[in-house]
Every structure is written in structure tokens, then in C-alpha cells.
Amino acid sequence: MKEALFYEKLPDQKVKCLLCNHYCIISLHGRGICGVRENRNGTLYSLVYGRIIANHIDPIEKKPLFHFYPGSLSYSIATVGCNFRCLHCQNFTISQHPKLYKDISGEDFTPEDVVKEAITGGCKSISYTYTEPTIFLEFAHDCMVLAQRKGIKNVFVSNGYISEEALRFIAPYIDAINIDLKGNDDFYKKICGARVEPVLQNINLFKELGVWVEITTLIIPDLNDSDEFLRQTAKFIKSIDPSIPWHVTQFYPTYKLLNKPGTPVSTLKQARKIGFEEGLKFVYTGNIPGEAGENTYCPACKNVVIERFGFSVNKINIKKSRCTGCGTIIEGVGLP
Structure with a gap:
């Protein structure tokens, strides 16, 4: 347990968390939406500092990052908790764990442990992933600072809902980020419990601050697969930088969206076609190994x-x- 960054104290021993765009007001003994930041006697604490629930060595392509040290390995870590409640979360057993069970599971790690594991595993980078890394920002920051000193790169795989204050604080330590751009505002409200506008703003800000950005859209039949949405998304990405890679990936029924079918390959091909039509240089189809859309092609x-x-x-x-x-x-x- 560690005192949280980014919060302010309010009357009646309440606190306002400033870490993400929910800006939770948390009463005494309460927790924020993420389930891992708790108000104890008017002080906000992170309950997941150094409590690692998942750690694996992954190919960087799994993040997915296709234009960042291709072919390299990334030591990947996560804690429990998330500031979204996505109905299709493939990692819901850890992202929603604190809300379902109230306890904080995980093994104790120090930043030194994380960096040592990355070096021992021959990893070029450390990825803060699987759940939303913003919610364990205090620990991620300390790992990032040490990793940077050791020549290890840092990667965020994020929903992009971090507050501007926290984003500007952590961005100097992030070398690359993959941000999910999940749908329109209605999709975010119904499926994720959030809003789209902060995500759009943060994609732009990360790019402006010099972080390498790639974007992923998991395409779910009847929810975010319309040509209108896909074209709008491609236009938005191009407006920031046409060289930002866009990953359009296949959905498989999971968690609370078991009633939805998997995404047809034809839909993914159409999304990729739309991306190119709107002027993006690099558009990839994901979760369908062997499909030509997973290769990088010279734009010329x-x-x-x-x-x-x-x-x-x-x-x-x-x-x-x-x-x-x-x-x-x-x-x-x-x-x-």
C-alpha cells in the first residue's frame, strides 16, 4: 500500500482522485471506480503498488505494436483492477477482480525485480498491460524510471482514459503506447462505462508529446462495425498523423458479450480497406493469423x-x- 499520486483532499474526509477522467469523489473507507484506490482517513492509497497479478514475456507484436522494435520481446506486467467495466473484457478475471471479490490478489514485486526480470529474459522493453496500467501508475512510474536508466524501453497498453495531469507526468517515461479506440460515445457509455472524448484528446496529446502511438479497435458485430464509424475513426487518426498504425481486430465472444458472434473476416477486410481509402499508411487486421493484413506494406x-x-x-x-x-x-x- 502506498499513498496515491494525483488526488486532493475534500471536506468530511472525502478525496477527489485526479488520476483518470472519472475524477472519482471517494468517501471515507470507499474506493474509486477502479477498485484499487482507497480512502483511508482522508488519504488516498494505491492498494496495488508492487502487487503483480500477471507477468509474462511476450512478443512486442502481441501488444500490438508493429512499428516499435519489431521482433523484440517485452516483459509484461499487470495488477488487478481497471477504471473501465467493458462487457467484452478478455481479462475480466483480473481487471474486475477487486469489484467482484474486494481483495487485492498478486505477488510482491519491487521495481528492481521487474527490471531484473526484463533483463534476464532478454527483453527490449517492459509493457504495462493486460489491465489498465493507469490504475497502477505509482508502481509503473517507479519501474519506468529504473528501466530508463538501464536502457530498457517502456510501453503502455491503455484505454487512454488517463487524466491530462497524470498523462503529462508519465509521458516522458513512455516510449510507445497502444491505445484502444473502442467505439463512439454511445458505445463507451453502454459497453465500457466511460466517454470517448477524453480518449480522443489523449491520443492527440501522447502523439504531441513525442510518444510512439498505435491504435487498436476491436470490431464487434452490430456495435462498432458500421462503415460510418470506421470511416470516422480513420479520418480522426489521419487528422493526427496518417502514419499512426491502426489495428482492426477480430472479436471473440467473451465475458458478458457471449451473445455476440465473432467478427467476420470480411468485416475486418472492409475496415482495413476504409482505413486506406481515408489515407492511412498502415492498417492491420488482427487475431486472424495468416491473413495478408498482418504484414507491413510500403505505402509507395x-x-x-x-x-x-x-x-x-x-x-x-x-x-x-x-x-x-x-x-x-x-x-x-x-x-x-
């Missing part, structure tokens, strides 16, 4: 510059960040 000559199968990189045709075929620059970080 259309040759394959990174060939993938699932999370594996088979071949890279890039030299000095340029297509070996025509010399066009391929945007990214850590490319050959």
Missing part, C-alpha cells in the same frame, strides 16, 4: 517490408528505416 511500392505470421516476424525488408525496394521511409521506432 506496396512491397512487403515486414512479413508476419501471428505474433512472429518472419522477414524485414527495411534498411535505415527505408523500404529496401524503393527507399520510402517507413515510420516507426527501432526499425532496422
